[in-house]
Amino acid sequence: MESFEVTKKDHDDIVVLYIKGYLDAHTAPVLENQLQSLIEEQRYKIVVNFKDLAYISSAGLGVFMGFIENIREHQGDIKLTNMNPKIYRVFDLLGFPTIYDILEDEQQAIVKFAR
Amino acid sequence: MSTDKITYQLKIPSQTDNLELIRLFVSAVAAKVGFGPDDISKIELAVDEACANVIKHAYSKNLKQLIELAIEIDYKKISIIITDHGKGFDIKKLPHGDVKEYLAEMRVGGLGIYLMRALMDEVEFDSQPGVQTQVKMSKYLVKADQVELVQE
Numbered sequence: 001m002e003s004f005e006v007t008k009k010d011h012d013d014i015v016v017l018y019i020k021g022y023l024d025a026h027t028a029p030v031l032e033n034q035l036q037s038l039i040e041e042q043r044y045k046i047v048v049n050f051k052d053l054a055y056i057s058s059a060g061l062g063v064f065m066g067f068i069e070n071i072r073e074h075q076g077d078i079k080l081t082n083m084n085p086k087i088y089r090v091f092d093l094l095g096f097p098t099i100y101d102i103l104e105d106e107q108q109a110i111v112k113f114a115r
Numbered sequence: 116m117s118t119d120k121i122t123y124q125l126k127i128p129s130q131t132d133n134l135e136l137i138r139l140f141v142s143a144v145a146a147k148v149g150f151g152p153d154d155i156s157k158i159e160l161a162v163d164e165a166c167a168n169v170i171k172h173a174y175s176k177n178l179k180q181l182i183e184l185a186i187e188i189d190y191k192k193i194s195i196i197i198t199d200h201g202k203g204f205d206i207k208k209l210p211h212g213d214v215k216e217y218l219a220e221m222r223v224g225g226l227g228i229y230l231m232r233a234l235m236d237e238v239e240f241d242s243q244p245g246v247q248t249q250v251k252m253s254k255y256l257v258k259a260d261q262v263e264l265v266q267e
Contacts, residue, residue: 026131
């Protein structure tokens with residue numbers, strides 16, 4: 001059975017979420033709940049590392065759309081990193097690179113938040 | 116190579132946990148026809164999007180309903196026909212135009228439709244509300260411009 005997991009790591013006030021597996025309409029609520037918890041904890045500097053993500057559909061992209069406005073209103077951001085070309089293509093086809101900060105690796109995102 | 120059309124069919128309950136099975140089914144047939152990994156990933160995503168729309172919108176998460184998939188293959192293309200008997204929709208109201216403008220309005224719901232159109236060579240919708248809705252998506256094994264190159 002294909003699965004989806006989110007794990008979390010703290011870098012001071014920045015949270016890095018590692019997403020792994022298959023992110024579709026079935027598993028998107030897992031990521032949605034995780035982001036919702038962060039908002040409730042008023043954690044608004046979020047990096048999502050896609051290194052181990054094998055698949056994404058628009059349901060997964062929709063999760064980010066659902067939170068980005070609120071997060072930016074609180075001077076935060078969701079920065080996306082370490083996408084493989086197959087995953088990046090989906091973001092690119094939908095024009096997401098104009099809305100989201102998509103970076104090569106996690107460290108770049110952390111440095112940008114720290115500036 | 117045979118020019119006969121072959122059809123593979125799958126009827127599956129309208130549940131999001133079946134999207135994985137749907138992707139595996141479509142990918143396996145696309146691989147059998149001769150598509151490469153890049154095209155297979157496009158086809159499986161387009162079909163996932165169409166089926167996720169059926170589960171969420173047409174059947175409003177009623178798990179007892181069935182999604183019907185028919186995959187037709189011939190020597191030049193694969194066509195996937197997804198049929199539901201849910202509530203249907205007005206084709207004229209489907210999202211269209213530039214996806215960036217759509218995104219700028221922070222709208223989410225129609226992203227799957229944009230992806231389907233971007234990933235496949237042809238996408239057609241036919242909805243008769245209360246009767247049935249069909250989405251037919253096709254991808255060619257050899258694109259028209261490549262055929263011209265071969266002929267030259």
